[in-house]
Amino acid sequence: MNQSAIVPEVGTKSLLRILWRQLTSMRTALILLLLLAVASIPGSLIPQRAQNPMKVRQYFASDPTLASWMDRFSLFDVYGSSWFSAVYILLFISLIGCVLPRTVEHFHAARALPPLTPKNLNRMDFYHSWSGSEKDFMTAKDWLTRKRFRIREFEGAISAEKGYLRETGNLLFHLALILILVGVSIGGLFGMSGEAIVNVGERFTNTPTTYDSLTYGKLFKDESLPPFAISIDSFQAKYNPATSAPEDYTLNVTVKERLGAKPVKRKIKVNSPLGFGGTNVYLQATGYSSVVTVRNAAGEIVLQGPIPFLPQDSNMTSIGAIKVPDSSPQLGFVASLLPTAARDKLRGGISIYPEALDPELLFSAWKGDLGLDRGIPQSVYRIDTSKMEKIGLKGLKIGQTYTFADGSIRFDGVVQWVNLQVVRDPGKPFALVGGILSILGLLASLFTRRRRIWVRFGAGGVIEVAGLAKNAAPGLEEEISELTAELRR
Amino acid sequence: MTHTSWAFLSNYLIYSSMALYTLAFFAHAYETAFAIRAPQPEIQNDSSGNLLVKTFDFSRTEKAARIATAFMILGTALLLGGVVARGVSAGRVPWGNMYEFSITGALAFSGAYLFALRKYDLRWLGLLVSISVLLTLGTAVAVLYRPSAPLVPALKSTWLVIHVSAAIISGGVFLLSNVIAAAYLYLDSVESKGDRPVWAKRLPTLEVLDQLSYRLVAFVFPLWTFSVIAGAIWAEHAWGKYWGWDPKETWAFITWVAYAAYLHARVTVGWRGRKAAWLCLFAGSTFLFNYVYINIWGTGRHTYSGL
Numbered sequence A: 001m002n003q004s005a006i007v008p009e010v011g012t013k014s015l016l017r018i019l020w021r022q023l024t025s026m027r028t029a030l031i032l033l034l035l036l037a038v039a040s041i042p043g044s045l046i047p048q049r050a051q052n053p054m055k056v057r058q059y060f061a062s063d064p065t066l067a068s069w070m071d072r073f074s075l076f077d078v079y080g081s082s083w084f085s086a087v088y089i090l091l092f093i094s095l096i097g098c099v100l101p102r103t104v105e106h107f108h109a110a111r112a113l114p115p116l117t118p119k120n121l122n123r124m125d126f127y128h129s130w131s132g133s134e135k136d137f138m139t140a141k142d143w144l145t146r147k148r149f150r151i152r153e154f155e156g157a158i159s160a161e162k163g164y165l166r167e168t169g170n171l172l173f174h175l176a177l178i179l180i181l182v183g184v185s186i187g188g189l190f191g192m193s194g195e196a197i198v199n200v201g202e203r204f205t206n207t208p209t210t211y212d213s214l215t216y217g218k219l220f221k222d223e224s225l226p227p228f229a230i231s232i233d234s235f236q237a238k239y240n241p242a243t244s245a246p247e248d249y250t251l252n253v254t255v256k257e258r259l260g261a262k263p264v265k266r267k268i269k270v271n272s273p274l275g276f277g278g279t280n281v282y283l284q285a286t287g288y289s290s291v292v293t294v295r296n297a298a299g300e301i302v303l304q305g306p307i308p309f310l311p312q313d314s315n316m317t318s319i320g321a322i323k324v325p326d327s328s329p330q331l332g333f334v335a336s337l338l339p340t341a342a343r344d345k346l347r348g349g350i351s352i353y354p355e356a357l358d359p360e361l362l363f364s365a366w367k368g369d370l371g372l373d374r375g376i377p378q379s380v381y382r383i384d385t386s387k388m389e390k391i392g393l394k395g396l397k398i399g400q401t402y403t404f405a406d407g408s409i410r411f412d413g414v415v416q417w418v419n420l421q422v423v424r425d426p427g428k429p430f431a432l433v434g435g436i437l438s439i440l441g442l443l444a445s446l447f448t449r450r451r452r453i454w455v456r457f458g459a460g461g462v463i464e465v466a467g468l469a470k471n472a473a474p475g476l477e478e479e480i481s482e483l484t485a486e487l488r489r
Numbered sequence B: 001m002t003h004t005s006w007a008f009l010s011n012y013l014i015y016s017s018m019a020l021y022t023l024a025f026f027a028h029a030y031e032t033a034f035a036i037r038a039p040q041p042e043i044q045n046d047s048s049g050n051l052l053v054k055t056f057d058f059s060r061t062e063k064a065a066r067i068a069t070a071f072m073i074l075g076t077a078l079l080l081g082g083v084v085a086r087g088v089s090a091g092r093v094p095w096g097n098m099y100e101f102s103i104t105g106a107l108a109f110s111g112a113y114l115f116a117l118r119k120y121d122l123r124w125l126g127l128l129v130s131i132s133v134l135l136t137l138g139t140a141v142a143v144l145y146r147p148s149a150p151l152v153p154a155l156k157s158t159w160l161v162i163h164v165s166a167a168i169i170s171g172g173v174f175l176l177s178n179v180i181a182a183a184y185l186y187l188d189s190v191e192s193k194g195d196r197p198v199w200a201k202r203l204p205t206l207e208v209l210d211q212l213s214y215r216l217v218a219f220v221f222p223l224w225t226f227s228v229i230a231g232a233i234w235a236e237h238a239w240g241k242y243w244g245w246d247p248k249e250t251w252a253f254i255t256w257v258a259y260a261a262y263l264h265a266r267v268t269v270g271w272r273g274r275k276a277a278w279l280c281l282f283a284g285s286t287f288l289f290n291y292v293y294i295n296i297w298g299t300g301r302h303t304y305s306g307l
């Protein structure tokens, strides 16, 4: 006989079936769950592009080889990476494969009667027997009905079952998890999110070009951006005088829902965004812009206006870059803005309070090539001075001017900026409903005990009582004692 | 009363509660130490040949145990007062920095113990509970203390109250279940080598410990789920996204998944005993890591430890 004849032939179909059974097994689900926990870890320890692009850039600057290897394994985009998706997609396939058939099964089971009373009740838990009468049997039936057990009577025996809600809740919980994932996917596909820095006094119109950064879902269309415009009228930040900690931010705006609509005055606060249908506008962050006027040697204005600076500490000591690409030679000012300026022996110029009580602009001035047309994206807060020459160092108060060989710079003042985040997430309601259902399902499943009680009135007037609790849930013993006490009274 | 006097009151109450927890600790220590019975002549003659068997007789120190519990209840009441006064002084819920998380967490932990004590005979845990509460409060007062101050704007939300209170209660119960799982592992390894040490004789059987640790997790898992969801709702209000994979959120998620795995392992795969206890400790350690590491050294938007 030939060896291969012994091995049963494994067709593609049965192989698939085996794979499917493996994938939907509880053990696989357990491993995938633990794997999901472990796979989430690196993203919380390594900076992620979506949350902290600056830190990621630092990684690339300090060790490019390591960083590019890490990037190859998506370690800077863990939660969007293919391997992370693989884990949770497998988990959810497994979940669906397990839960859908169980839902169908439970749907039938919930309408069926409890199974027949087993022959040998004395093998079950909490077995009692004594000689009683038919009347006891009726009492038992009454008691079980009163306690809302589902009852099946057959040949002098009752099987009673209670606690179907446990399985219902459990299924509801798992189905709700699927609903949450559906919500997340809808948000990812049809949603958008963008940020824009807007100075007080300026206007934000909701078109793609006004954003500093903008991400779309794969199925989001440009024309779904609602055509609103927001003018920033004023911004009030309240700080604690002792600790400098921010206490309250209020942003006053004038809103036009669409072109030609009537302007309406509104307020935005940190925990209360402004809504336009499905699109919300959030107040995210704040800082100061330095207003400067830069002139060339001939005295013509080559740059004028507010330049956003990035706050570095709780007193809003801010850094920024004033770039003047339109003069020749090109000019650059590597600058710090101190809203309330003071001197520190060690650190030099610092800010000692977050409000702009006594602003000072400190900078070093450079001339040469700003490197803006080399195609490498640059931070707006920094200047690459490798091809430039330092021409001076200066601190200016409001209204003061610094003049140098190639021109002059005047510090006109400061204005506040706010970072607006615009988000549209059509999946949100699904995720929310899923979240609520999942809790309800959990409560039903974890606080319901499923159990069976059997009562038999046998030959010779012997009454037998026994029970069985799923997952060894506590409390059945007391329940049965209560029943027997009632019968033997 | 002014803000400052409320803040002083809070500090006094917390110091007093520490004094009471210290008393409770000593009473529990007395209870254990003086329950030891010196070897008795008739036991020395027994056939096991073990001459130095000491036994415990806790009925001898029953009174000390009652006193210890009374101290603990008083201490918890004062701590509750201290936490409330702290909240009043700041004009908000007292969960704005790590000092406040710690005192509230200690309150939740000893509250969970006292609550469970009504149903189960857990007095054997008293020594451990009182010393861990003392250590937590001591660290809070000595290292983490910050003057009472109002919240940063993002934390001004009703959802903060809901989210953080649920998280702290869950944390207290998770911690309790971990202590019990650790006790299980220790006693299991001791028992496999022979008998329990005398002081542990009074602890429940391994089976009861195993069940107890599971019950506690099953009891708070929905609350933890709720806490994560409430956090997501709050994040949506403040930051525009209900889920942003911020390190703190990520670790809350990891804890959630780990405890879900634990429940699965027990309910569907049938894990019991050592394996289950280790998994429970793993899940619990993710919670602790989140609290300690991410709060102090983490980046992300949840770092308002005030340090």
Ligand code: HEM
Pocket: A024, A025, A026, A029, A032, A033, A091, A092, A094, A095, A096, A098, A099, A170, A174, A177, A445, A446, B221, B256, B257, B260, B261, B263, B264, B267, B268
């Ligand atoms: C991946 C596929 C999954 C499958 C096949 C699955 C299946 C099951 C099954 C059969 C039970 C048994 C309940 C009982 O008999 O009482 C259960 C319980 C449970 N599952 Fe899942 N599940 C999956 C995913 C998940 C996920 C992703 C979570 C959450 C992170 C989760 C959380 C739970 C919890 C908390 C319980 C305990 C409920 C109880 O004790 O009754 N499951 N699951």
